[in-house]
Amino acid sequence: MKTIRVGIAGAAGYTGCELIRLLETHPRAEIAWLMTGETHRGKLVGEVFPQLRGVRDEVFLALDPAAAAGVDLVFLAMPHGLAAALIGPFRRAGARVIDLSADCRLKDPAVYRQWYDREHDAPALLAEAVYGLPELYRKHLAGAGLVANPGCYPTVSILCLAPLLAEGQVSTDAIVIDAKSGVSGAGRGLTPGTHYAECNEDLLAYKPAGHRHMPEIEQELSLLAGEAVSVCFVPHLVPMTRGMMATVYCRPTGRFRVPGLQELYEDFYRNEPFVHVLGPGELPRTKAVCGTNRCLIAVRYDPRSGTILVLGVIDNLVKGASGQAVQNMNVVFGFPETEGLPAVALYP
Amino acid sequence: MKTIRVGIAGAAGYTGCELIRLLETHPRAEIAWLMTGETHRGKLVGEVFPQLRGVRDEVFLALDPAAAAGVDLVFLAMPHGLAAALIGPFRRAGARVIDLSADCRLKDPAVYRQWYDREHDAPALLAEAVYGLPELYRKHLAGAGLVANPGCYPTVSILCLAPLLAEGQVSTDAIVIDAKSGVSGAGRGLTPGTHYAECNEDLLAYKPAGHRHMPEIEQELSLLAGEAVSVCFVPHLVPMTRGMMATVYCRPTGRFRVPGLQELYEDFYRNEPFVHVLGPGELPRTKAVCGTNRCLIAVRYDPRSGTILVLGVIDNLVKGASGQAVQNMNVVFGFPETEGLPAVALYP
Amino acid sequence: MKTIRVGIAGAAGYTGCELIRLLETHPRAEIAWLMTGETHRGKLVGEVFPQLRGVRDEVFLALDPAAAAGVDLVFLAMPHGLAAALIGPFRRAGARVIDLSADCRLKDPAVYRQWYDREHDAPALLAEAVYGLPELYRKHLAGAGLVANPGCYPTVSILCLAPLLAEGQVSTDAIVIDAKSGVSGAGRGLTPGTHYAECNEDLLAYKPAGHRHMPEIEQELSLLAGEAVSVCFVPHLVPMTRGMMATVYCRPTGRFRVPGLQELYEDFYRNEPFVHVLGPGELPRTKAVCGTNRCLIAVRYDPRSGTILVLGVIDNLVKGASGQAVQNMNVVFGFPETEGLPAVALYP
């Protein structure tokens, strides 16, 4: 029943191994090869990932776009900057590409330059790439050749705000997104900030109003609103491995009606397999989505302060990265959208 | 050199044992007795608190205000509701009282009734009690007979906002306080939400815009501003034992001047021994205050979204509870304010 | 393709929800009903388990053996004592039973009485039940009507020791099993010892040489050895949610040969789908099996102290409980043994 062959480039990081976990049980996609950068190439997969001993007894190959000839799809799980240079070669070798880096997400090369401190290597890709948030771009994704898989913070932030902005119900200049992420979001590279004894039992904000995911969020929210949206986005690092939460504060416009708020969200996401709007008495928890591609959202209006609150959670490595990439693969190839994506979280 | 004798009523909870830790090495205060409610009375202290074996080899006494005759000060570390009924008896027996519960914090009995779902047992206390935030009420605290020790969330929230509100630099109707707390803030009582396997590796918001600390925050901010202040306050539970952070978002009034922001905070807290304003390149971490009475604050202006950001951290059990109570004791009795309060965090 | 219908009695605990997670994607078994004790019956599944909102939109039923008429198999995930009384009724109603409690594991009612402080309710079951460790009893399990699913500590301990004892290579009176468990092993019931602020950042031994899993371990090791085996078993509680490790120390008999040690283990487990013997340079980590039914084992001889070391890890809720129960179901019904059991751990 396996109908496509896929390769993973950059397979030795956390999004890489999460792709392997999901694709191992995907009924339609077969992993053809795993490539990595210098550090791990030539090593046995099980040496780099103890959980894959006895599951994938092969070595990580060196990066080689020519290998794309044998696959239908390449997942690029490389750092930004490195990814852009590989997309062209992989495409020309005949594969579709789902890029998990930030290299194809921003439409405007000037914005990319401003936030990533470098010229984009292949600005033409920016026009071609489809932003891989199926809840907004499902039709464009079907059959797409290049998908820009969204960032983790943008995924949860945009899903929290889309219904309100699409309906013009909130001010576009007074949106606060207070986001919290588990430590795996920082990747597998060693840094003082992710050293266990430093970040365990610690909580901090980082890059307040200066994180690279902010322009990505604003780009998509502006498209939804039909006008320029600016947000104040402050990410925090929380001492847990997985999980991401956005607590969104915004202010109503004249079009907002309190009684319709819950219904607005339920209608917007009624047919979405992975976005679940909680009832009025429920609040989301990251543990409820651990290991799954789900996004749980609750929405409230606080009359005392005149604030609309939206609370959303995802697993940063699944709906925030590799699970969404698999969802995009399903959409691109016309597979059932939930295929290979577990519905039940690992709990507790 | 021990000059006063103190008692702790409600000593078997986390704020109780934190008071014991701090007072054990306080050069001027001697612990005369430890009282508790039904559950633990008559038990050896070391049976309830393994860290106190060999340190305090006594039993927890039953609650008995008559015992106050022998002490200069009683720390009340009881649940709200129970505390109010004990204050009068302890006072009449001759002791000053520092009440760590919420029973004396709100000035208005109607607000108490609204948020605590009960009539206040002794509303006269509300007028008498001095709100125990020394940074704002030091003069009133000197010699006070009854101190209402602030809540943990109010402590960090008020310290974050005081300079701006005192100077009228921010709008009083658009303040967002996104707060995060370690699990010890929920106390020692067993609940599903504090069961290890439930809250470990989990992140959630609770009581959004409905937490009892909100009216306490608004009361104090309104006094600072000289007008009614409403806030949108959303607390979150973070999987760590100690630590609390407030991320505050507010919007400037015409009196706000960007270049003066850092100086405003440094001036406001220049002589405060426990509030430390971080430099422009620094951000606070809860781990940097663990076990201490310090509050670290950083402030920023985000011109893109027109938002003033204030980030503050405390140890919820120290500056957020027992350490602040000891600081209040020092002020009430005219001791050096930092006496008995460790300056260096347990790190890592 | 669903060929059998199963019920879960005691579905509101951690082994219950883990059964649900695994069976939801099992290709041959369909969950017919979920029953619980008093506390949760009548509640929506999603109210008790947030991760199941939108997945299983039903209520927990009251315990009712008559319901077994409609199912092929009942998983009993009840506390010991309660389980024994339900087995008969469920069996008579026509279902096979896999009992996750301790009620059918010990062969000798006297040993049960000694360790569980009660008379066994149905001692005849002890003779009938097949001990559900497929690696040892696969043949007896095929078609069995009643399976005693092993305890978590016994599972990893027995798998660590079986090759050595079956070959008579270690002394039967000098075996030390130093075991470590994540906190989920203590279940979902609230206790001071599993209160987050108490057990987070804490490590302790409990019931040293007095845990109820010890006689279960000794029973099985004695059967393997063909003589009475006594062990010194000391469990520890480790601040993590899932994961279990046994570090086993034993002393060689004259039949032991150092060079054959690795081969002994590899041969013993060569055809086992879930037991993976690591190479000489590898050591097991609990994270490598999180969410899976795998057991990783490493073995060493230390010539300096004359000790044979065996190190094994499992996920206490999967191979240590619900995963093994599903594996047993597969064996009982003749399904492929790995069906429905994920091979790749959630990592990191």
Next chain:
Amino acid sequence: MKTIRVGIAGAAGYTGCELIRLLETHPRAEIAWLMTGETHRGKLVGEVFPQLRGVRDEVFLALDPAAAAGVDLVFLAMPHGLAAALIGPFRRAGARVIDLSADCRLKDPAVYRQWYDREHDAPALLAEAVYGLPELYRKHLAGAGLVANPGCYPTVSILCLAPLLAEGQVSTDAIVIDAKSGVSGAGRGLTPGTHYAECNEDLLAYKPAGHRHMPEIEQELSLLAGEAVSVCFVPHLVPMTRGMMATVYCRPTGRFRVPGLQELYEDFYRNEPFVHVLGPGELPRTKAVCGTNRCLIAVRYDPRSGTILVLGVIDNLVKGASGQAVQNMNVVFGFPETEGLPAVALYP
């Protein structure tokens, strides 16, 4: 009242900052300077250690033994290998030295070479250094010029076994030490094994029967026993920041008498301020010693397996390193032994 001046060389690691925390409130010792290796020299202390902002507003100096002229004592908190080369210069400049590295702990240069893979730089130091376990060597430490501060694992292991070995009550060839450590024991250097997402929620053994602390343990146990002792020592990494536990298994000789076991330990440690023998119904927890210099020990005899069990806990950074170094300073200079060492753990 400050009567001596001390310097800390290697102050930018975890044992360094723990020394600073303890010495900041020590009534008799004043920190004269803080030196570090290349990485951090010239940096502000508060830049490297956020908890010291506003406490020590100085820079880390480059390593310079000449500076020792101005101090009475140097704490060497350097990596092994680097430490040995600095001891001579610091001594000649007039300071006593407490060396927290492993460079002076082993008496025999050949054993050092075997376990540390290098020739010792200054073997004469090995003869001169006093092993800094005050419970065993208090008399030799008084006035000593060079103290070899013990390793963390040896501290807890030796304290657990000393009473039994000193009395010849256990076999010297069948001792198992199963040890568990929090992650801070691995230091502040970045490694894959201490990356948060790798070691959080993970448990593993490392260097089984091959850790460098084993010969140190055996040396001291052999001295106690008056004959060669060999141990099987297996350390484990536990997902918590601080805390260390040893679970010791040994076998009685003919001199062992069950009824005297508890008394043996109580007598041995009766006058020790930091070693606390728990009662027969108590078991140690690492959380009960967090931040303190205490060691809690419980002892049991298991008649079923004929095993004597000893369980001990310490804070690896305090009694296992910097606290013990301060205790040694107190002994060397004739200060009260508990001076500057907090008695009450940070709990919870």
